[in-house]
Amino acid sequence: MNQRPDILMLKRKAVEIRKDIVTMLYRAGSGHPGGSLSIVDILVVLYYYALRYNVRDPQWRERDKLLLSKGHACPALYAILADRGYFPREELWTLRKLGSRLQGHPQLGLPGLEISSGSLGQGLSIANGMALANRMDGIESRIYCIMGDGETNEGQVWEAAMTASHYKLNKLCAIVDRNKLQIDGLCCDVKDMKQFDAKWQSFGWEVVETDGHDVQKLMDAFDKAREVVDKPQVIIAHTIKGAGVSFMENKVEWHGIAPKKEEYEKAVRELDAALAEIR
Amino acid sequence: MNTSCEKIPMVPTRDGFGKALLELGRTDKNVIVLSADLTDSTRAAWFKKEFPNQFISFGVAEQDMFGAAAGLALSGKIPFACTFGVFASGRAWDQIRISIAYMNLNVKIGGTHGGISVGPDGATHQALEEITLMRMLPHMSIIVPCDAVEAKKATIAAARVKGPVYLRLGRNACPVVTDEKVPFEIGKAVVLKEGKDLSIFACGHMVYEALLAHDILKKEHIAARVINLHTPKPLDKDSILKAAQETGAIVTVEEHTLQGGFGSAIAEVVVQQCPVVMKMIGVDDSFGESGEPEQLYKHFNLTAADIVLAARQAVKEK
Numbered sequence: 247m248n249q250r251p252d253i254l255m256l257k258r259k260a261v262e263i264r265k266d267i268v269t270m271l272y273r274a275g276s277g278h279p280g281g282s283l284s285i286v287d288i289l290v291v292l293y294y295y296a297l298r299y300n301v302r303d304p305q306w307r308e309r310d311k312l313l314l315s316k317g318h319a320c321p322a323l324y325a326i327l328a329d330r331g332y333f334p335r336e337e338l339w340t341l342r343k344l345g346s347r348l349q350g351h352p353q354l355g356l357p358g359l360e361i362s363s364g365s366l367g368q369g370l371s372i373a374n375g376m377a378l379a380n381r382m383d384g385i386e387s388r389i390y391c392i393m394g395d396g397e398t399n400e401g402q403v404w405e406a407a408m409t410a411s412h413y414k415l416n417k418l419c420a421i422v423d424r425n426k427l428q429i430d431g432l433c434c435d436v437k438d439m440k441q442f443d444a445k446w447q448s449f450g451w452e453v454v455e456t457d458g459h460d461v462q463k464l465m466d467a468f469d470k471a472r473e474v475v476d477k478p479q480v481i482i483a484h485t486i487k488g489a490g491v492s493f494m495e496n497k498v499e500w501h502g503i504a505p506k507k508e509e510y511e512k513a514v515r516e517l518d519a520a521l522a523e524i525r
Numbered sequence: 526m527n528t529s530c531e532k533i534p535m536v537p538t539r540d541g542f543g544k545a546l547l548e549l550g551r552t553d554k555n556v557i558v559l560s561a562d563l564t565d566s567t568r569a570a571w572f573k574k575e576f577p578n579q580f581i582s583f584g585v586a587e588q589d590m591f592g593a594a595a596g597l598a599l600s601g602k603i604p605f606a607c608t609f610g611v612f613a614s615g616r617a618w619d620q621i622r623i624s625i626a627y628m629n630l631n632v633k634i635g636g637t638h639g640g641i642s643v644g645p646d647g648a649t650h651q652a653l654e655e656i657t658l659m660r661m662l663p664h665m666s667i668i669v670p671c672d673a674v675e676a677k678k679a680t681i682a683a684a685r686v687k688g689p690v691y692l693r694l695g696r697n698a699c700p701v702v703t704d705e706k707v708p709f710e711i712g713k714a715v716v717l718k719e720g721k722d723l724s725i726f727a728c729g730h731m732v733y734e735a736l737l738a739h740d741i742l743k744k745e746h747i748a749a750r751v752i753n754l755h756t757p758k759p760l761d762k763d764s765i766l767k768a769a770q771e772t773g774a775i776v777t778v779e780e781h782t783l784q785g786g787f788g789s790a791i792a793e794v795v796v797q798q799c800p801v802v803m804k805m806i807g808v809d810d811s812f813g814e815s816g817e818p819e820q821l822y823k824h825f826n827l828t829a830a831d832i833v834l835a836a837r838q839a840v841k842e843k
Contacts, residue, residue, distance in 0.1 A: 354627075360599070362623060362624075370592075371591075372593070373596060375600070375604075376597075378597065379557075382557075382578070383600070402588040405586035405589035408584070
């Protein structure tokens with residue numbers, strides 16, 4: 247078990263990542279703030295606590311892997327990868343520009359990035375393949391896969407859920423960013439998933455529910471998932487779409503538009519204030 | 526090569542694929558075979574029996590299977606994902622596009638039951654669009670072996686190249702017209718018969734029909750060059766241009782839709798670099814239907830007699 251990092255450090259890091267995200271999107275002039283901001287705390291806990299990896303050797307065979315199946319949230323992933331030193335932070339400002347390694351949706355080739363994604367519903371199957379390969383090779387590493395709750399409308403997710411449970415892939419941990427919004431509106435209005443936790447349970451998964459913005463609780467959730475020996479785990483992380491920027495929070499309109507100048511400045515002011523309060 | 530003798534051995538190309546998988550399993554522990562509930566039909570069962578620990582079953586879930594194949598390839602494995610061509614190329618096309626081709630992963634796709642020769646199962650199970658659907662994907666290679674011997678060689682060659690490869694295989698026994706000893710090279714067409722009056726390009730089951738057409742045309746003093754263009758992608762452009770320049774007329778033959786398929790790929794080269802008379806034989810904007818393979822070949826005008834008609838016309842128009 248990794249030693250737990252300082253809570254205040256994690257909280258500060260999360261705010262800094264959020265600042266990077268709004269800056270990237272503002273400079274790019276397009277992108278997806280809502281679903282990027284909702285997974286920030288999850289990524290911070292993964293990259294500062296749960297994952298085992300080596301920045302100097304991104305292809306280290308025994309590393310844990312994080313797959314971002316909800317590819318549109320890539321600004322959050324790019325920001326944390328840059329923060330951890332996989333590539334220079336200045337490269338963040340090339341997001342969505344011609345010739346950039348930071349494509350609008352992730353493209354394999356950027357150091358630290360495990361898969362291309364963007365067409366929803368495909369990541370969990372890839373994670374299954376990685377977990378099966380690790381088992382064949384006697385490698386104990388864990389595979390994590392972040393999906394959106396809207397993304398789980400995709401049938402392939404449930405095909406993959408059956409496969410993971412059939413093969414008892416206990417080194418596989420799915421994380422659902424349960425922000426309860428998707429492009430067309432509230433998830434429950436677009437396509438009501440009803441008893442979401444019970445669905446996963448009935449598919450043979452260990453379900454861990456947590457507050458997706460509480461770094462302490464997230465560390466507890468990852469620890470709990472790691473202890474499961476006979477089945478895959480899903481962490482249903484209850485989150486707020488647009489979390490951290492008041493006027494973006496729980497607003498479906500902020501799924502796929504970039505902030506304008508005044509909005510960007512307001513967001514940065516809020517985040518700076520939040521940063522000052524963490525002590 | 527003997528095209529007139531009745532004793533030509535008849536073997537389905539999927540059998541050549543199954544034999545090659547066995548051979549690969551014996552030499553490379555990284556070869557993994559995946560199946561979506563069609564393990565016997567795709568001949569993946571032969572591999573499963575000998576290498577159960579290198580075999581993974583996915584049930585009726587092609588999209589998940591191709592995604593998992595991507596994950597295996599990203600972990601250094603050489604996955605062969607097997608199912609019927611309709612499900613591989615159609616059902617899982619977006620998974621092949623994003624999870625495999627976009628990442629240029631080392632995934633091999635064994636798509637059996639290609640073409641109308643699937644027979645009585647009818648249109649839903651007769652894959653007619655794979656060459657078109659796979660050809661438009663960057664990084665993808667497509668091989669359509671003409672017989673079981675070539676299918677075995679093609680499967681082994683596919684395992685040895687990096688990157689995604691689609692193998693189009695047939696269900697029904699078809700004549701073995703190639704030799705074990707002839708080397709196979711991806712992207713290199715094979716001239717089976719020399720001729721100066723026109724060139725017939727064929728792939729898969731249609732190669733045998735082209736050879737029969739050659740013999741009929743010979744009696745009419747039309748010398749047809751017959752080319753087994755087993756790799757629709759990457760395309761052997763040199764062989765196409767050489768044929769166009771030297772014979773001045775081309776007939777293409779495919780057990781596949783004409784829309785964007787094998788003939789189209791050849792036409793794209795011919796019209797741009799050496800325009801000559803061209804006739805294209807294939808299924809024209811139609812679904813397949815139930816029937817016996819021989820009946821269906823006649824119904825869809827895919828026989829040696831149809832090739833002869835097209836060849837005569839092409840020579841006349843030169």
